[in-house]
Amino acid sequence: MGHHNLRTVVRFEFLRTLKKKSFWITTLIVPVAIGIVFSLVSFSGASASKSVSAQQRAPISFAYLDESGLISDKLGKESGGTRVTDLQAAIDAVRTGSSDAFIYVPRSPAHDKVQVYGKDLGLFESGKYSAVATRMLAVAVKEKVNNPELTALAAGKVSFTETMFKDGKTSGGIYAVIAPLAFLGLFYLVILFLGNQILNSTVEEKENRVTEIVLTSVNPTSLIVGKILAILATGAVQMLTLGVPVAAGFMLLRGYAGIPDISLAALIPEPSAMMVGALVLAGGFILFAGALVALGSVMPTAKDANGMFGAIVITMFVPLYAVPLILSDPGSPVVKVFTYFPFSAPVTALLRNGLGSLSGGEAAVVIAELFILGAAAIALAVKLFRHGSIHYTSRVSLKSVLTKP
Template sequence: MARHNLSTVVSFEITRTLTKRRFWIATLIVPVIIGIVVALIVAANTSTDNSVTSQKDQKFSFSYSDASGVVDPAIVKSLGGTEASSGADAIAAVKSGDLDAYFAYPADPAKQATKVYGVDKGIFDNGKYSSVATRILTASAEAKVGDSKLSSLVQGTGPVEATTYDSSGNLSGGIGSVIPPLLFLALFYVVILLLGNQMLTSTLEEKENRVTEMILTTLNPTTLIIGKVISLFVVGIVQMLVFALPIVIGFLFFRNSLNLPAFDLSNLQIDPFQMVIGALLLIGGFILFTGTLVAVGAIMPTAKDAGQIFGVMIALMFVPFYAVTLIVSDPHSFIVQIFTWFPYSAPVTALLRNGFSSLSPAEAIGVVVEQFVLGLIVLQVAVRLFRYGSIEYTRKVSLTSILPRRQAAVGK
């Protein structure tokens, strides 16, 4: 009898689980996302390798000076370069934008750094200057391998020191200009990962405790949802400050004891437009993700059911991260454009592109508007779902079951 009961329970549970649509959605979404990630990694690596290879063949205006006597003028001429009459004049031409690059080859390029000065084209594209400078040395040295100091140049291992200038002729920030706007991306991940589950269960707690009816007798659903969103944002700020405080204290007062690497904050360059866009993308993305998770919590009867959707939301956040090399090296590719405009991958992708200065002002404003508009729409949907789903304790609320009620309410 007990064995019969066991088989009945097992059969019932398996059948009930396998016939649920959300089980298959949650199950199949994992291999689909893995497939997308693998495809993105392959595409990103291929694109990056092609971009790095093509940098050696890119044509741009440049001049050079050679204190080593190694550089072959014929090779330079074939690449469109000329010999500089004066190093100072060549650098001035680069700063003004009249010349793309200037290469200063030292007396011993195998041991001394070749100095490269160029117009700032972005962190990734700036690599073309060093690539071409090294290519010239390598090609020139191949004919003179009998000289011992040129053996490393044939292998392309001579040191190169690159300096770039922005459109105003000022020294570009390099990695120092990338770090400040990327802090907003780190904050976005921290806030969503720390508060995501709380966003999801913020409306489920009252439902599971059967106190929703009492709350709604004294509060408007809109007031309740907006209040929860604001409180979550404040809690997120408090958590970020608490986590950041010991790091700041350790860096400022105990850096030597903790053997922390020195970091010169003066190298950081802050672009006001990038920082404003980063802040707006952070807030807009927070509103959209919070509204979505609150809406999911209003639909689902239990936290266990809602947890499956939470996993999908987190996966959407991390998919662009696997394509980071593609986003940096080829920001205008079709895949990157999809990630930039798809609402739930837009915050991460746009924040990455904003940090690496590949997000145009028009794209930045467009994505910000998209995040805020969709976020507010989702919040309104969450309010309506909570209004009708707050007293549904046993099953998931269907959107189709809400629409007729909305029409009836409008008719009255």
């Protein structure tokens, strides 16, 4: 009978959620928003690049004083410049408006700043003076060196191929951490998307005054576990809705629109890292889901429950402030605390797992901790819901529930 009730609860909650327009609006608006933002950023980047290139090629009339001897008369003239000898007179000419711009190149431009004076043409257009000065100096250096290879090396235009080894095998390097770190992104998405829904899952029955009726036909444990499983199923639908377009876009646009052309073979991580990531993700979800359901069980209204959701979310983001320490010293006491403290453990462990600094022993402890505490949180949520089902207008006293048999 209990298993039958569990299936009924899962099916009912899952289908009820999928039938809500708000669910699909929330789910679909994210990939649409990501697509719009990506398009805008790509367009803005292309426009900015064209703007800088146009500024560098823009024909302008200016005066220049070159004490470095780098700029030849021919180069200065081709760039639109007129050589002058009086520094202060040239600056005054720009100030009074009789000259559009003046560029002063000091004796050692590598150590002293090149000074640019010009007529204010607005925040973006005024940048063309410095762009022309930069291009003119770059051409002057190329002419002096007269060696394209040395010029490219001096400018830092050097290509590398990197091959890293781990345990005698070629490792994926930076790309190998992408898949394990994807579990961290999934954890944030699941909690942020579904956390509020989990929190309010038990409050709806209390607000609708149907809790006693529900409990007469459904075991409290089956009800709570069924709600969590149904929400997890709806979360899987959301993840697929988000993940499939992203994966398809990556496959189709690799090497275009600023998306790196990464080999899929380079993205294949170690199986152990993927297994640890999946288990930590599952354990973290169970813990947070149990805690959220327990909080929802003691709250009389959804408004009161939503106020507690922010406190839970904060614990997820606190470990991000320790990212520099996690990267530089993963064995420090602070990182250890974040790794084993229940509500910061999922984020910290997933981050360290992706970066390769989480040992097998630490992973085993964290996974066991998350599943044990998650089960305890669900058991507490069941008890709180059973005793708090009739408290429609007041919060349930945790002390009074725990003292009851």
